[in-house]
Amino acid sequence: MLQVVVIGAGQAGLSAGYHLRRRGLKPGRDFIILDSNDGPGGAWRHRWPALTFDAAHGIHDLPGMPLGEPDSATPASEIVTEYYGNYERRFDLPVHRPVIVEQVSSDSGPDGPLTLRTDSGIWQTRLIINATGTWTRPYWPHYPGRNLFRGRQLHTHDFRSAEEFRGQNVVVVGGGTSAVQFLLQLNAAGANTIWSTRRPPEFRNLAGDSNWGRDIERRVAERTAAGLPPLSVVAATGLPLTPDYRQGIAAGILVSRGKISDIEAAGVRFADGTLVRADSILWATGFRAALDHLAPLRLREPGGGIITDGVEVGRDHRVLMVGYGASASTIGATRAGRAAALKATKAIEQLSSAGPRAPAADSPDQEPPTWRRRSHPAAQSVPESADQRRIS
Numbered sequence: 001m002l003q004v005v006v007i008g009a010g011q012a013g014l015s016a017g018y019h020l021r022r023r024g025l026k027p028g029r030d031f032i033i034l035d036s037n038d039g040p041g042g043a044w045r046h047r048w049p050a051l052t053f054d055a056a057h058g059i060h061d062l063p064g065m066p067l068g069e070p071d072s073a074t075p076a077s078e079i080v081t082e083y084y085g086n087y088e089r090r091f092d093l094p095v096h097r098p099v100i101v102e103q104v105s106s107d108s109g110p111d112g113p114l115t116l117r118t119d120s121g122i123w124q125t126r127l128i129i130n131a132t133g134t135w136t137r138p139y140w141p142h143y144p145g146r147n148l149f150r151g152r153q154l155h156t157h158d159f160r161s162a163e164e165f166r167g168q169n170v171v172v173v174g175g176g177t178s179a180v181q182f183l184l185q186l187n188a189a190g191a192n193t194i195w196s197t198r199r200p201p202e203f204r205n206l207a208g209d210s211n212w213g214r215d216i217e218r219r220v221a222e223r224t225a226a227g228l229p230p231l232s233v234v235a236a237t238g239l240p241l242t243p244d245y246r247q248g249i250a251a252g253i254l255v256s257r258g259k260i261s262d263i264e265a266a267g268v269r270f271a272d273g274t275l276v277r278a279d280s281i282l283w284a285t286g287f288r289a290a291l292d293h294l295a296p297l298r299l300r301e302p303g304g305g306i307i308t309d310g311v312e313v314g315r316d317h318r319v320l321m322v323g324y325g326a327s328a329s330t331i332g333a334t335r336a337g338r339a340a341a342l343k344a345t346k347a348i349e350q351l352s353s354a355g356p357r358a359p360a361a362d363s364p365d366q367e368p369p370t371w372r373r374r375s376h377p378a379a380q381s382v383p384e385s386a387d388q389r390r391i392s
């Protein structure tokens with residue numbers, strides 16, 4: 001049986017994998033990483049080409065291998081996909097893909113092993129580190145008449161290029177930075193945009209505010225500690241008032257028309273009664289934590305969230321959560337990966353009463369690769385062809 005399965009190979013999962021290895025767990029024998037993507041990159045793999053490296057908010061280094069200084073005009077999706085791929089190879093992380101974890105259950109009681117049912121077989125493990133992010137769960141809010149609209153509707157998840165909207169009337173819904181960036185790009189590409197937000201947008205001058213990052217984490221952590229669903233970063237902090245955003249406000253582009261009341265065949269009706277004709281509606285309405293596979297473990301509180309204390313889950317000590325709530329940023333995910341690996345190795349030491357493991361050598365990449373050569377016992381139920389598919 002495996003000691004730890006990390007679910008997800010984004011920033012959070014890779015950081016966890018690196019630290020598990022550093023703390024002496026053997027890749028492939030003691031731990032594996034399962035990822036549903038076809039290749040490396042986590043959510044970044046799917047982000048639209050116009051989201052260049054300099055347009056992203058900042059991508060934190062993974063531990064042990066700096067990202068360097070990539071060309072700022074290159075799409076972040078390309079840069080991060082290449083970086084994560086190199087990282088997986090450099091540290092010989094045992095990423096198996098594409099594997100979708102469909103269900104995690106506790107078939108042998110609250111202290112027994114966890115069973116992972118996937119589209120490629122079944123694994124058993126003592127612990128999981130859940131690092132599944134949010135990208136696979138785009139959030140579409142409900143508005144009356146949404147199905148009546150005759151134009152195109154798409155979510156941030158499916159946005160590719162502003163050029164597709166040249167000459168169109170586009171309603172952009174959502175109060176986050178994605179919405180703001182779409183509005184500026186769409187206008188630059190020759191679309192006519194209308195912005196809808198539920199609350200007046202709150203632009204904040206963050207220059208010199210050194211507590212900004214800590215403020216976000218504290219506010220989001222307070223909610224998850226109380227078992228409420230995590231707040232988005234924007235809901236916790238407001239929008240940063242950058243020079244581009246200032247210009248957008250002055251030009252009337254970043255000025256919200258307010259709340260939508262309902263949607264009609266020809267367009268969108270706002271709460272003030274006006275009907276705005278639209279060719280497209282772009283729902284920049286965020287994402288939810290991708291946790292459906294954990295449903296059998298009944299981790300959720302009546303408020304809809306999962307009580308967490310750091311990376312630990314109140315209702316099940318075998319589950320560690322990274323990239324959730326306060327750690328849903330590249331810096332937070334990196335730190336959470338380390339914290340989870342530390343908790344996991346301590347728990348394993350206690351469970352096996354085998355005393356502390358010796359930490360791995362300083363350069364974990366010098367260790368011989370084990371997982372490629374040997375099939376771990378838990379993978380034996382998986383057909384060979386599927387097992388081979390997982391090796392990226």
Ligand SMILES: Cc1cc2nc3c(=O)[nH]c(=O)nc-3n(C[C@H](O)[C@H](O)[C@H](O)COP(=O)(O)OP(=O)(O)OC[C@H]3O[C@@H](n4cnc5c(N)ncnc54)[C@H](O)[C@@H]3O)c2cc1C
Binds near residue numbers: 044057136287290
């Ligand atoms: C549009 C957008 C822009 C952002 N920009 C920034 C930014 O500039 N800077 C920043 O710090 N943060 C940014 N974020 C937040 C960002 O998502 C996180 O910072 C970070 O990259 C998330 O890492 P992660 O490892 O938690 O999740 P992900 O990168 O989403 O990785 C999760 C992995 O889990 C896999 N997975 C999901 N479900 C399953 C399953 N059931 N079975 C197996 N595998 C599964 C997925 O395929 C994926 O590979 C942005 C978010 C969005 C939506």
